[in-house]
Amino acid sequence: MLTPREIVESLDRYIIGQGEAKRAVAVALRNRYRRSRLKPELREEITPKNIIMMGPTGVGKTEIARRLAKLVDAPLVKVEATKFTEVGYVGRDVDSMIRDLVEASIRLCKDKRMAAVRIVAETAANERLIDLLVPGAEKRASAPMNPLQLLLGGGQPNEPAQTEEEQAQHRTRREEVAAQMRAGQLEEELVEVEVEQSGTGSDAMLAMGIDINLNEMMGGLLPKQKKRRRVNVREARRILTQEESEKLIDMDDVIREAIDKAEQDGIIFIDEIDKIAGAQHGSGPDVSREGVQRDILPIVEGCTVNTKYGPVKTDFILFIAAGAFHVSKVSDLIPELQGRFPIRVKLSALTEQDYERILSQPEHAITKQYAALLETDNVALQFTDDALSAIAHYACRANESSENIGARRLHTIMETVLDDISFNASGEHPLVKVIVDENYVKEHLSDEFDGEDLEKFIL
Numbered sequence: 001m002l003t004p005r006e007i008v009e010s011l012d013r014y015i016i017g018q019g020e021a022k023r024a025v026a027v028a029l030r031n032r033y034r035r036s037r038l039k040p041e042l043r044e045e046i047t048p049k050n051i052i053m054m055g056p057t058g059v060g061k062t063e064i065a066r067r068l069a070k071l072v073d074a075p076l077v078k079v080e081a082t083k084f085t086e087v088g089y090v091g092r093d094v095d096s097m098i099r100d101l102v103e104a105s106i107r108l109c110k111d112k113r114m115a116a117v118r119i120v121a122e123t124a125a126n127e128r129l130i131d132l133l134v135p136g137a138e139k140r141a142s143a144p145m146n147p148l149q150l151l152l153g154g155g156q157p158n159e160p161a162q163t164e165e166e167q168a169q170h171r172t173r174r175e176e177v178a179a180q181m182r183a184g185q186l187e188e189e190l191v192e193v194e195v196e197q198s199g200t201g202s203d204a205m206l207a208m209g210i211d212i213n214l215n216e217m218m219g220g221l222l223p224k225q226k227k228r229r230r231v232n233v234r235e236a237r238r239i240l241t242q243e244e245s246e247k248l249i250d251m252d253d254v255i256r257e258a259i260d261k262a263e264q265d266g267i268i269f270i271d272e273i274d275k276i277a278g279a280q281h282g283s284g285p286d287v288s289r290e291g292v293q294r295d296i297l298p299i300v301e302g303c304t305v306n307t308k309y310g311p312v313k314t315d316f317i318l319f320i321a322a323g324a325f326h327v328s329k330v331s332d333l334i335p336e337l338q339g340r341f342p343i344r345v346k347l348s349a350l351t352e353q354d355y356e357r358i359l360s361q362p363e364h365a366i367t368k369q370y371a372a373l374l375e376t377d378n379v380a381l382q383f384t385d386d387a388l389s390a391i392a393h394y395a396c397r398a399n400e401s402s403e404n405i406g407a408r409r410l411h412t413i414m415e416t417v418l419d420d421i422s423f424n425a426s427g428e429h430p431l432v433k434v435i436v437d438e439n440y441v442k443e444h445l446s447d448e449f450d451g452e453d454l455e456k457f458i459l
Ligand SMILES: Nc1ncnc2c1ncn2[C@@H]1O[C@H](COP(=O)(O)OP(=O)(O)OP(=O)(O)O)[C@@H](O)[C@H]1O
Pocket: 014, 015, 016, 017, 018, 055, 056, 057, 058, 059, 060, 061, 062, 063, 064, 271, 323, 324, 358, 362, 406, 407, 408
């Protein structure tokens, strides 16, 4: 388990600034670990200290939550609080966040077990592949027939038993094929495999938001639909490995583990919480905001939610809420809910210097993304430092003169700067080196910025 310092360091690799928020989430996470090491009596007393992140649009609130989840491999779901105010939403459906959390947890636990049995499953899959490539399993001539079979005239009257010589041949052939396969020579060879038809529910039902699995409802009574397909060895190995892995995994056990993990390590990120705070603005037929807060409250306070996998306790789930809080304030939330989010952190608006760093420093910084994309088309893209400053400068100006959308602005600007290159790169030319410098940026952005015409950047 990472220490708070390590968590912050890891977050630093992806997010520029926002030290206070990083620190708060790091402490909250470590506290859960500390709690997990206590005696059960005391452990049950300590509930997570939920966090509210406040800050303008596009400064990294959601990004922190996303990175955090990857870091700790905890099940995490992200919901928009406003979704519960939508027309047609029955208040009670706030439970759906817990159901989603369990699903996420199951996926996590299952993936982990799949990885653990991977080698065994792959070995079994390769054996089956060899069976497919060298048909005609070994028939045992020497297998002793039981007396009854002898009396009735033998087991397989139409298939003469293999001679020992034939058997040896067959074995050698299998070994040859196995060796070829290990050497990767058979990957494109075609074999026929049976695949299970996935998706028993119809698309129409899915579109209506009805999420039922017929097979599950019938308790697996319906035989699984199978279909024969011709695929190459590589694809067949993937299918068979998947199948073999499923055989090796006890799903009941996975579900038990997953529910426990969701209860103990689960993180629910409630975005746009500010939009359900504050007085009603008389805006049409929306479910009342306070109503939504009251619906969410028991889940945050700790209750038991029924899911199709069994009851799930929400007492120890960590909630991280976020909102811009432009119009409303945290104190506009109902007091009970406020009390459940004792930790408040402010994220600051980003500066020009921040933008400059965001462009190039984070692990998957946007300039690196574009460079990687264009590299696939034989373009080696490089940005000079003054180009980055220029882009950051434009981003700042655009945010000031039209709506401030924070770091999201960088994406639109970058798209414009690289428009020509993105269009012209085709991969059919030898490697071209393209250096984007300040002049290049100015040339490609000047149209948009002449006469302070920033219309194009208003989203
Ligand atoms: N401090 C930062 N460091 C690195 N990248 C950032 C930072 N802030 C924002 N970004 C980038 O900007 C984009 C938007 O950020 P994010 O989704 O976190 O905004 P937000 O704070 O949740 O805004 P909103 O209130 O609109 O939901 C993301 O692509 C993210 O990578």
